[in-house]
Amino acid sequence: MSELNHRLDGPEEAPVLVLGPSLGTTLDLWRPQLPALAGPWRTLRFDLPGHNGSPAIHGSIADFADAVAGLLDQLGIGRAAYAGVSLGGAIGTALALRHPDRLTSLALCCTSARFGDPGPWHERAARVRAVGLEPLTGMFLERWFTAGYAGPGVAAVRDMLRRIDPEGYAACCEALAAFDARDRLGDVALPTVVIAGAEDVATPLDHAEILAWGIPGAELVVVPGAHLAGLESPGPVTEALVRHLERTA
Numbered sequence: 505m506s507e508l509n510h511r512l513d514g515p516e517e518a519p520v521l522v523l524g525p526s527l528g529t530t531l532d533l534w535r536p537q538l539p540a541l542a543g544p545w546r547t548l549r550f551d552l553p554g555h556n557g558s559p560a561i562h563g564s565i566a567d568f569a570d571a572v573a574g575l576l577d578q579l580g581i582g583r584a585a586y587a588g589v590s591l592g593g594a595i596g597t598a599l600a601l602r603h604p605d606r607l608t609s610l611a612l613c614c615t616s617a618r619f620g621d622p623g624p625w626h627e628r629a630a631r632v633r634a635v636g637l638e639p640l641t642g643m644f645l646e647r648w649f650t651a652g653y654a655g656p657g658v659a660a661v662r663d664m665l666r667r668i669d670p671e672g673y674a675a676c677c678e679a680l681a682a683f684d685a686r687d688r689l690g691d692v693a694l695p696t697v698v699i700a701g702a703e704d705v706a707t708p709l710d711h712a713e714i715l716a717w718g719i720p721g722a723e724l725v726v727v728p729g730a731h732l733a734g735l736e737s738p739g740p741v742t743e744a745l746v747r748h749l750e751r752t753a
Contacts, residue, residue, distance in 0.1 A: 524592025554672010689718030
């Protein structure tokens with residue numbers, strides 16, 4: 505399997521923090537948090553399969569998690585903290601279940617243990633294969649940001665979407681359709697924070713509550729903003745993440 509596209513920032517001697525992005529975005533999703541993170545930690549940002557040069561994977565979220573574990577192997581990284589948004593968060597949950605010895609802590613941002621009924625995901629995959637991502641941009645922006653938001657995150661998302669392979673995106677949709685970790689949340693044995701956007705319609709607050717109540721000892725933090733809260737409300741997301749990392753380092 506080819507290596508996921510990735511970037512390392514921060515001091516080489518610092519503990520490693522892996523940052524996973526959401527469906528339809530790139531490793532640049534974490535750019536607002538980098539000034540606070542890439543100093544105390546050696547940040548490893550990666551691109552999802554089929555995104556921004558990463559090879560597509562036609563498989564499950566477990567396969568995506570294995571690819572991240574493989575990236576750690578290739579870079580000679582033994583253990584790391586992990587934070588992920590949406591699909592990136594699901595990958596973190598799968599890593600915690602499949603490779604718990606590789607992680608020191610877990611931060612799940614605007615994500616879910618199950619992303620709704622499979623049907624709409626398969627429909628979206630078929631549509632993207634037929635017409636590409638550009639016709640869906642308006643729908644994405646409506647779901648990912650709160651009504652009336654017109655900050656720099658909008659331009660950032662438009663730029664990121666241009667770097668997504670439609671087939672790779674569709675394969676990710678199919679992986680999300682099959683993902684359901686609800687019955688295994690009790691097996692996650694890592695210090696965990698669940699960060700939820702107060703106005704998130706893609707993974708609403710009740711999804712975050714299922715994660716927080718299902719993972720032993722998990723903390724739930726609700727921040728302003730919608731699904732891409734880290735772009736819309738970077739300060740509160742960064743604060744919650746730094747507090748969690750400092751407490752669990």
